[in-house]
Amino acid sequence: MGYEIVIATLGRLIDVLENRYLVLGRCTYVVLDEADRMIDMGFEPDVQKILEYIPVTNQKPDTDEAEDPEKMKINFEMGKHKYRQTVMFSATMPAAVERLARNYLRRPAVVYIGSAGKPHERVEQRVLLMGEGEKRKRQLEVLARGFEPPIIIFVNQKKGVDVLAKSLAKMGYNACMFHGGKGQEQREFALSNLKAGAKDILVATDVAGRGIDIHDVSMVLNYDMAKNIEDYIHRIGRTGRAGKSGVALTFLTKEDSSVFYDLKQAFLESPVSTCPPELSNHPDAQHKPGTILTKKRREETIFA
Template sequence: MSFKDLQFSAPILKAISEQGYDSPTLVQEQTIPFVLDKNDVITIAQTGTGKTAAFSLPILQLLLSKQDAPKRGKTIKALIVSPTRELALQIGNNIKAYGRHTNLRTTVIFGGAPIEPQIDVLTKGVDILVATPGRLIDLQKQEVINLDHLEILVLDEADLMLDMGFIDDVKTIEKLCPAEKQVLLFSATMPFKVEQLANNILKSPKRIEVSPTATAAKTVSQLLYYVPKRNKIELCLHLLRNEIKGSILIFRRTKFGVDKLEKTLLKNGYLVDTLHGDKSQNDRQTALKKFKNGLVNILIATDVAARGIDINELDAVINFDLPNIPETYVHRIGRTGRAGNTGRAYSFCSADEKNYVKTIQQLINKEITIEENHPYPLDPKAKPIAHKAKSSGSKHKKGRKGSGSKKKKRRWY
């Protein structure tokens, strides 16, 4: 199938061709016709399958008939809600590229950036708005944003919105839109709460599931290292010195963990940068640019910061901390071994993470190869360290006075 078969008009076909695409991906082929027929749609597919174009292209096509409105008279006809700044910017750039030969105007708004320029653009009028939930609600409260004329609402990376605590914000945003609208929901996984959200706000949706989330890429070789928690950093250094080369993405569970590992790797002479939620938008974009341009070859990130970022040709992924959600494992390792290339995934498992391995293996329906030949093996009998709560009682024996009360003090009574 080619994009011409999907009945896009000439200006959109021209832009698609200029972007270097001639045939749609599987997710685009299955989703686009339903969107063009104005159905509500749920699409479940991993990052990197072409989801952004699967909603951007048909939205541009559906709005093209209204593109003659003067720029000042424009009202928001399509709203794409995205969980992170990086994703919102990426979506905005794609829509601008695909819509460059139309008169449709797109803008992106997100927190952590000056609000005035965003207000200026919105006041002049836009057709398509890409927004993160917090900034969208802020500007709606200030009456800068009016969603009364909205025709299409897109919820992108819905499972990540859930992880980041945005589900209530999404419900609020949906209520600000007209009752009659087309709703498109895109997600890499479908947890129960996202399923509930979909049931509440979509009407008879068409459901598309491309490459089930439980399938780990066949082009990725997976290795599992059982290692005591205290030795994970030494194992990481050992592998970087002896085995893992090229561009490497390392996942840690917390921002504190990301910063701690970065300090150690920098001390050991590695070219490293980091991505996590506490970094400013500029710092995050700079880190990404340095990694893509090869100025650093190791990027350490939390799942939230790394979701949706566009990195191709990764040589390896290291799961420094195993994720407690098995789908996240599939999502992480799917960043390497793309487009026919081979990739490697290395996972470190301490005693308290053994249960995560079980659930991951159940999901992918495969046993991960255990690498026993390394300098920091975990004792097979090792159990998670139980942290005893400190006694909150007095340090003095019962009936004994503390030194303070022994002193002769003048009492106020």
């Protein structure tokens, strides 16, 4: 009977396109959700391949006609051959995503909700610098401050999620786990429990950092700092949603020094956050990694 909407992962969509189970000849609306994540994971060629299956005959004209609202409205409401709308949703816009947008979008309108690539203005950011062995103790101190559930705790590795969630359960906390090693049903069950109030804490990897909306998350705790600032921005965006305010607390160790500079900038760009001296004055927070040559390297560059 045909379908009006197809929601797909990249690999499976390419599979059905190549086997001609699906034809996109009449497709008029394309959404690329979390485009930056797809690019980060190396799926840019797959995205391009899928877009090439969509006909170019219904592309919006690259002329001033595209800026005429009346003509665009007529085409949308009455035209047999509607112009294709290609939409990209992303909280961050790295260079690769901008390149993709330039290649496949014609005269795009850019809509900002908040500031792209920057922390939300209602999220108060905090950091604590410590040794790796101090994290467990400091976490209990933070949870004892009485943040209202639900709370999300981010850990970088799946094994770390399991260990931390089980440890919290033994201490009497109502925690559940969420990571890529869990099946889809298990992840949905964990989310539904958190949303319903059956669980108070979600311990998760970056899988929970995007595309998940849980109402009234009071705090995001980065037990492990994200490996890059883009993932950090997505993580802390799980709180302070829909007009609410929230707190994002991050545990930092010397192993996270490569992101100190970017993290400092995120604090400075936030109207509700104050960068602590231990971060703002830290030597690794003064310059972006790779931008400053050592004296010896400068000399080698000059004499080369």
